[in-house]
Amino acid sequence: MARDRPPYSLGLGGDGDEVAAIEEVERSFAITLDYSDAGQWRTAGDVFAAVQRQLPPEQAESGETWGLFTEAISRETGVDPALVRPETLLLGTTRIGRRGYVLALLVVVLIFAVRRSW
DSSP states (O other): OOTTSOOSBOOOOSSSHHHHHHHHHHHHHTOOOOGGGGGGOOBHHHHHHHHHHHSOHHHHTOHHHHHHHHHHHHTTTTOOGGGOOTTOBSSOSTTTHHHHHHHHHHHHHHHHHHHHHO
């Protein structure tokens, strides 16, 4: 994979790794994300914006925050964190299509909702 191109996708989706990746992000920052807009998360940048909303302003804007985030979100799939860009997709759309992508996101939201209500 060329270093000047982000990976197409983090490779999350369908087997529970997306839940583990988001939980790793929460652990890394000692936060709980607001899942009310999780159905709209399509890219690493979308999740990062949700992370930033939960952090104090000085930490949210710190240059180190993106690096910590990419390490956490890519740990589950083994994607090189240095290659993750804001536009990197969470789930690949080539195999499952748009409907499958939306369904997978809804499943993620439901899993988190159930886990939070325990």
